[in-house]
Amino acid sequence: MVRVGIVGVGFMGMVHYLTYQKLNGVEVTAICSRTEKRRQGDWRGIQGNFGPPGTAMDLSGITTYESINEMLQDPKVDVIDITLPPALHAEIAIRALKAGKHVFCEKPISLQLRESEEMIAAAKGSGKQLTIGHVLPFFPEYIWAREAIDSGRYGRLLGGTFRRVISDPAWLSDYWNAERIGGPMLDLHVHDAHFIRAMFGMPDQVTTSGRMRGDLAEYWTSQFQFADRSLAVTANSGVIRQQGRSFLHGFEIHLEQATLTFEFSVLAQEGKYTCAPVLIGPGDKVSFPELGNGDPMLAFEAELQEVVTGIRSGTPAPLLEAELARDAVLLCHKQTESLREGKSVRIG
Numbered sequence: 136m137v138r139v140g141i142v143g144v145g146f147m148g149m150v151h152y153l154t155y156q157k158l159n160g161v162e163v164t165a166i167c168s169r170t171e172k173r174r175q176g177d178w179r180g181i182q183g184n185f186g187p188p189g190t191a192m193d194l195s196g197i198t199t200y201e202s203i204n205e206m207l208q209d210p211k212v213d214v215i216d217i218t219l220p221p222a223l224h225a226e227i228a229i230r231a232l233k234a235g236k237h238v239f240c241e242k243p244i245s246l247q248l249r250e251s252e253e254m255i256a257a258a259k260g261s262g263k264q265l266t267i268g269h270v271l272p273f274f275p276e277y278i279w280a281r282e283a284i285d286s287g288r289y290g291r292l293l294g295g296t297f298r299r300v301i302s303d304p305a306w307l308s309d310y311w312n313a314e315r316i317g318g319p320m321l322d323l324h325v326h327d328a329h330f331i332r333a334m335f336g337m338p339d340q341v342t343t344s345g346r347m348r349g350d351l352a353e354y355w356t357s358q359f360q361f362a363d364r365s366l367a368v369t370a371n372s373g374v375i376r377q378q379g380r381s382f383l384h385g386f387e388i389h390l391e392q393a394t395l396t397f398e399f400s401v402l403a404q405e406g407k408y409t410c411a412p413v414l415i416g417p418g419d420k421v422s423f424p425e426l427g428n429g430d431p432m433l434a435f436e437a438e439l440q441e442v443v444t445g446i447r448s449g450t451p452a453p454l455l456e457a458e459l460a461r462d463a464v465l466l467c468h469k470q471t472e473s474l475r476e477g478k479s480v481r482i483g
């Protein structure tokens with residue numbers, strides 16, 4: 136049995152907690168929160184943009200801690216699951232690894248590259264696993280894309296365009312704080328940066344244009360260049376000011392013999408495909424794959440199952456590896472640099 140201690144009981148802490156209940160071979164043995172009512176199971180008021188609302192939880196059988204230091208001493212915890220704001224990831228992850236715990240940490244690995252490297256070094260030094268919660272590859276549309284790419288069924292990958300746009304989360308006071316959340320580049324687009332890095336390899340140059348808000352990217356389009364100059368990969372992401380469409384994501388992926396495309400939006404609080412998944416090709420064929428009901432909670436099930444399997448087998452899932460997450464943060468920083476300076480920026 137893999138025994139998990141969750142630190143940070145907010146939106147993601149609750150999503151992870153509920154998800155672990157559905158998996159075999161894992162149990163939540165400890166929870167750490169600085170808030171007493173959360174430690175007592177009053178999770179009302181926890182809110183996110185999917186999943187069930189927070190409710191009263193029965194935490195009997197689970198040890199609750201106010202202090203992370205005490206939880207790190209708990210021999211009944213094998214893995215520390217960090218669902219704290221990004222600015223706290225590095226410090227807690229490094230302490231947990233040094234205490235001999237595996238770490239699974241929400242994305243982004245850190246807001247800072249130097250901290251990401253320190254986390255990776257701490258994992259290497261401890262011999263424990265450090266995996267990062269990049270859940271996007273476990274969404275059905277992205278599983279579909281991965282399968283199409285990895286199988287080689289439609290020939291070589293030629294490129295793609297990736298979109299992720301939200302309405303301004305004006306209720307999050309720290310959203311535009313570079314030290315705490317990092318705005319839409321590190322909070323939102325980092326998902327696509329990770330997917331692009333995983334599917335295409337590391338770009339060697341990026342050109343980004345768009346608008347800034349203060350020191351942070353607000354809305355932009357990036358073109359990535361790779362050693363293979365024939366790869367055409369772009370991303371469009373950021374924030375719009377109208378609240379009517381709180382979320383949009385999608386892609387168009389080009390392979391030699393097929394193009395895959397979809398777009399999903401939340402319009403007036405209702406999530407729907409604004410372009411249902413379409414497979415164009417081979418030849419003049421067009422088909423509409425059925426990819427399930429699109430419940431994001433299922434993606435977390437698939438993701439956390441990989442975390443548990445990785446710990447049980449001793450080999451972390453490649454898509455959750457910390458190095459990939461570090462590269463995604465590097466790509467984000469390079470895009471902001473390109474946008475700010477108005478020129479192409481080399482990577483690496």
Ligand SMILES: NC(=O)c1ccc[n+]([C@@H]2O[C@H](COP(=O)([O-])OP(=O)(O)OC[C@H]3O[C@@H](n4cnc5c(N)ncnc54)[C@H](O)[C@@H]3O)[C@@H](O)[C@H]2O)c1
Pocket residue numbers: 143144145146147148168169170218219220221223241242243268269270322
């Ligand atoms: N994978 C995804 O789709 C996804 C979605 C949302 C958030 N996230 C990530 O999950 C992480 C948490 O985001 P969230 O939306 O759950 O945030 P949240 O604000 O809902 O929860 C964070 C929790 O951390 C606690 N906390 C804050 N500062 C603390 C401190 N100094 N000491 C102890 N506890 C503290 C807060 O009280 C809160 O309970 C972030 O890294 C975010 O990027 C990922």
